Amino acid sequence: MKRLLPLIFLVLGLAAGVGGGLLFDPSPAGEKTNAAETGSGDAASREDAVTETAGSGQDHADDATGDPDGFEYLKFNKQFVVPLLKRGEVIGLAMVGLSLEAVPGLGERFHEIEPKLRDGFLQVLFDHANMGGFDGAFTESGKLNPLRGALLEVAQNALGVDRIRSVLIVDIARQARN
Template identity: 45%
Template sequence: MIKKLLPIILALIGTGAGVGAGLFLMPPPAEEHAEGAIECIPPVEDPEHAAPPEETVDEGPPVGREYVKLNNQFVVPVMRKDAVVALVVASLSVEVSSGTTETVYAREPKLRDEFLQVLFDHANIGGFEGTFTNGDRMDVLREGLLDAARSVLGSDVSDVLITEIARQDT
């Protein structure tokens, strides 16, 4: 009798644990509505008379801009109680005015130093703990990196792109 019930009990426990984990790990809603706000719902279109979807083509950087990928990845230790508990590896690119690629490469050592300081500061305040890819945390990091890039390259920099980021726990 127990041999027949055991698989059913295990399946129910596993399903319950999966649902519970899904609810617990679900990200917060992307947008909060103000109390009393009315949500506008677009009208439903008739599929027979709907316009065909527009094709989007990635045309690269905006006119007058170019992307400069920094040569090496950035490795940032995540510390806890004077011990390294993880390493974060990130690849960065800088969006600059056209024709300034050589300036970026000429100033890359200083730029890397500034970026590393921002990344270390971010790690020290717990920015790489938990869900470190959360939009708010990434926005804070991007702003810090952009400020650092502008301190080295001036107004030629319009954005810093985090093209890859990964955390490896030790």
């Protein structure tokens, strides 16, 4: 009996884990299918289910959420960190959080080419910083709109012009070096 008890607990634990996983399955595909079948576009079926994963050790969680206009939002897992230089010295950092507004179903492709997108986005952000884009009142639309346009061009080149609607700047901060 002493040898069977750990085996019984293992089987019960496995069954409880599978049951809990099925019960609390956050699959957006099932929600979209149910909403499409019933024809109801209620607010509950469109709730954002973005899971923050920064620093949690997870690779990618549910970072694509539905939009009633037929788009989904793809969030980069980590912020972009851009050094701010003056006469060759780092005088601060700019941290930028970005998301893409894309056609539904692009999430898997997004994750496959995220390193390429990050590289292209970092180059645009470095160029923006080198032109003084993060100096002074860096959050003015006159400074952010050209940045959004350049980031959109990179995203559309990587994922398709008809697949990416816009690049959203969801977080931006500048930290001066002491």
